[in-house]
Amino acid sequence: MNVQSQASRYSPDFDMPVRGDPITADRYISKEWMDGEMKNLWPKVWHLGCLVAELEEPGDIVRHNFAKESVILVRQEDGGIKAFYNSCPHRGNRLILGESASVPRITCAYHSWTYDLDGTLVKVQDPDDFDGGTPCGRVHLSELRCETWGPFVFWCMDDDVAPLHEWLAPFPERLKGYGIDNWVRVLKVSADCEFNWKIIRDNFNESYHLPTIHPELATFINDGLPDTLFEMYPSGHNSMWMKGHQATTRVDYHTTEVPAPLDEVARAWEIDPADFHGRTGDLREAVIEAKRRLGPGRGFANYDQMSDQQLVDYFHCTLFPNLTLTMSPEQLQVLRTEPHPTDPEKCVFQHWCLYPPVEGMEEVMTPLGMLPLEPDAVARHSVYGDGVSVGYVADQDLSIGTSQQQGLNSRGFKGCILPGQEKRIQRFHELLDDYVKGRE
Ligand code: FES
Ligand SMILES: [Fe+2]
Structure with missing residues (x-):
């Protein structure tokens, strides 16, 4: 090879x-x-989940189904974003079935266990029927790491993977x-x-x-x-x-002559393609100059x-x-x-x-x-x-x-x-x- x-x-x-x-x-x-x-x-890498812009208000949720896994990204009351496995701690039912949702709390469709946006269980049916008393406040949705870069929200299943910006290097710097x-x-x-x-x-x-x-x-x-x-x-x-x-x-x-569609691009930046007949490679430099001058x-x-x-x-x-x-x-x-x-x-x-x-x-x-x-x-x-x-x-x-x-x-x-x-x-x-x- x-x-x-x-x-x-x-x-x-x-x-x-x-x-x-x-x-x-x-x-x-x-x-x-x-x-x-x-x-x-897959558990050891960061996954792009959604856009920050999709989670405008507290309670906005985007679901990301990945192979057999499903993750939900939830905008918090304090403006942060959390990621949870899309699985009810009671008996495992998927919580969010659509691609996105906008809800004050997350309620499971099976027995109505209800979770605050931060993942804390806040309401169950028959709370006295549990050993040790109500599970509310003690049970939480299973949380994953969640970080943002630019317009993107990422999640990761593993605690030992590097923080997102480090993981993405050198791109955050190079794309700045x-x-x-x-x-x-x-x-x-x-x-x-x-x-x-x-x-x-x-x-x-x-x-x-x-x-x-x-x-x-x-x-x-x-x-x-x-x-x-x-x-x-x-x-x-x-x-x-x-x-x-x-x-x-x-x-x-x-x-040769400047080929299409380069000729059109040249005209869009007020460059006459005929000036580059026989030296079409130089057009790139001319576009740089024109973009700097006209772009703003x-x-x-x-x-x-x-x-x-x-x-x-x-x-x-x-x-x-x-x-x-x-x-x-x-x-x-x-x-x-x-x-x-x-x-x-x-x-x-x-x-x-x-x-x-x-x-x-x-x-x-x-x-x-x-x-x-x-x-x-x-x-x-x-x-x-x-x-x-x-x-x-x-x-x-x-x-x-x-x-x-x-x-x-x-x-x-x-x-x-x-x-x-x-x-x-x-x-x-x-x-x-x-x-x-x-x-x-
Ligand atoms: S599985 Fe969710 S409330 Fe029972
Ligand atoms: Fe290709």
Whole structure:
């Protein structure tokens, strides 16, 4: 296996060695592997639960079903947020059955045990019928850790995992300039899929598939290997900087006329694409200059906090184990797969898109086309393959999921053969091995 690439660009400051462990098919197929992940991986990582903005008032609740587990995030009277397992301490009934709720207290639908927002049992039927007297005030919902970063609320089942900001490092620092705290989630879509959750993780840990799966990105994002910078962090998180506002260097677009849709983007920033005929690669610099000059007047209040790179490029962050954040100055995409409750060959794919609230802007261009710049303008769940889009580009990524899952089931598949640029996949699986086999 060649993972010592000469061609790929790994940041000298952020590179990680790999061992070269084989990546065989069992991890995508077997129930045993799935059980190992349930036991040793998922309890030991932070999970993105919801948005801070979804929990406006005390008693606002968002439920996050994760595999067989269910967690509720509850806005407290004092303004804090707590996370509880969605399970009644009496005899285990699920407490919140909808995706969200807004209640003064949490009441179980089975025997009406009632809990304050802080999880304390406050009312039971026949309180005198318990040994030692009423359980009220003595019984509490089972609580999990809950912390926030930017617009997001996270939960974690394990007390020994690092605090959220430490866990997320270096991203809180690296993404600071984008100013995402008040961004609005316009798109919230998800789909049941017929493949293991790691298939899409692997896909997000490489850009090798771009020319084949997303050929139309070639005139807008430069996926040329020497121009793409990969970073790998000790935490297991990775990232990839891809130059935007520049065509790929895999094909000669650089001595031609400015290709579409770059020409349109140029005009939108008052640049005449004809001036860049024969030197299309220089357009990126011109857009940086134009954004700096015109952006604030157009309501893009965050541009002055961003680096040149952030103003025009794509910063694709793959967080261990299953969260992807793709940043551009005008859009944050959250992409994630979560395991199916029982079937290792299925998963749930989730796609959120957030946008900066720009004064006077009523619509934004999303992966589902133009949508009103409003919270959850489109929110839906579907079954992948039924023709319902989960977003342009994401649809293309998911399109290979089922056929890859099928191919991995072949006796003829002997394990992955990775080029250097896929070292992030290798590292992901080695870390996963360590977790699942308890070698952290
Ligand atoms: S299971 Fe909840 S009140 Fe009985
Ligand atoms: Fe892709």
